[in-house]
Amino acid sequence: MRGRLALLLLGGVLSTPLQASPDFEQYVAGLKQEALTAGISAATVQAAFADIRLIEAAIKHDKNQPEFKLTxxxxxxxxxxxxxxxxxxxxxxxxxxxxxxxxxxxxxxxxxxxxxxxxxxxxxxxTGNFPLISSLATLAWEGRREAFFKGQLFDALQILEQGHLTPAAFKGSWAGAMGQVQFMPSSFLKYAVDQDGDGRKDLWGDLADVFGSAANYLHQNGWREDETWGRRVRVPDSLDPALLGLEVRKPLSAWQALGVRQQDGSALPKVDMEASLIRPDDVHGRSYLAYDNYRVLRHWNRSPYFVVAVGTLADRISE
Incomplete structure (x- = not known):
């Protein structure tokens, strides 16, 4: 942790960023030099860092954990x-x-x-209103996850170098997620597409690029068009807990034989596919059969709550 972080945490989350400390300024000077050495043009470095400042709120968000238990x-x-x-x-x-x-x-x-x-x-x-270069530089400087955030910062500079948007418009979440589908800079470079062919990958204002990039992300990570994501199920109390988890895969017919049923009590679909049985909460919580597309959504965000929320909304759209 950097030397002046304790001072940053005394004042709470401010509505405006703190003035950069000398330590931060020195750190930023090093980032600029590394960016130039990595091949980022001097013009991009100058423009990207023109209004650089320490963002205390990014540090607070990164350190704080939820104070209550969700189910x-x-x-x-x-x-x-x-x-x-x-x-x-x-x-x-x-x-x-x-x-x-x-x-x-x-x-x-x-x-x-x-x-x-x-x-x-x-x-x-x-979509977030944090200045991304400042937020990523702040989180790299803070030091807890320096390698990760420095890597994301250099990827963000590549995005600016490619001319997809201006530094002034380059805003997102406190952690660096960007645009209408919240790609991190590394995901932007890997999965964002210029769906409408206008020469820019605009995940902020161009719905063709937004939808195309989201679809490309899923496609590149193995999405199956012939399957859904999973389904909520009932599980008998006698089921061996060792069968729970993404590491265990069984055909739906095997889960049916073990007493697993759809939430309404009906039989599982008679289709030739495998699934894992998951229970993100405790023994009294919800149970789901997770299909291959569940794993793809988990690549997007590892939280089972996120995956179930996306799957639930997708199911409700098609009702």
Whole structure:
């Protein structure tokens, strides 16, 4: 941890960033030199770091943990309320021609593109207003995860170097997630696409690029168009707990023989596919059969709560 961090934490989260300390200024000078050595142009470095400043709120967010314990029973109604379902259905219908075209190109059902869009940023309304270069430099300087955030910072500089947007418009979450589907800079470089062919990958204001990039991410990580993500199920009390977890995969017929049923008590689908049985909370919590697409969504975000929220919203769109 850097020497002046204790002073930063005394004042709470301020509405404006703290003035950079000499230590931070010295650290930034080193970042600039490393960027130039890595091949980033002097013009991009100068523009990107022109208004660099220490962002105390980014440090506070990175260090703070939730003060209460969520369960899926409390989280899902908050993450997928009826108003969001209604809005998702309306936007799905509004953009269906574009979504259908992109879905066919990448082999991804359009309802999952809309669900990711809705869970990540409330359909583009909550993309974050932190200056990304300053936030990433601050988190690298703070030191707890320096290698990670420094790598994301240099990837962010590559995005600016490629001319996808200006430094002034380069804003996102406190941790560096960007645009309407909240890609980290490394994910942007790997998965973002110029879907409409205008020469820019605009994940902030261009829905073709937003939808295409989300679909490309899923496609590149093994999405299966012929399967859904999973389903909530009932599990008999007698089931061996050792069968729980993503490490165990069984055909649906095997889970059926073990007494696992759909949530309404009906038999599992008679299809030739494997699934894992997961229970993200305790023995009294919800149980799900997780399919291959569950694993792809987990690559996007490892939280089972996030995956279940996306899958639940996608299911509600298609009802």
């Amino acid at each position: 899926l029973d409390t989280y899902i109604p908050r993450a997928v309320p009826q108003w969001k379902v209604n809005q998702a259905r309306a936007l799905y219908r509004q953009h269906l021609p574009l979504l259908t075209k992109i879905g066919r190109e990448y082999g991804v059902q359009p309802r999952f593109i809309v669900a990711l869009w809705g869970i990540e940023t409330n359909f583009g309304k909550l």
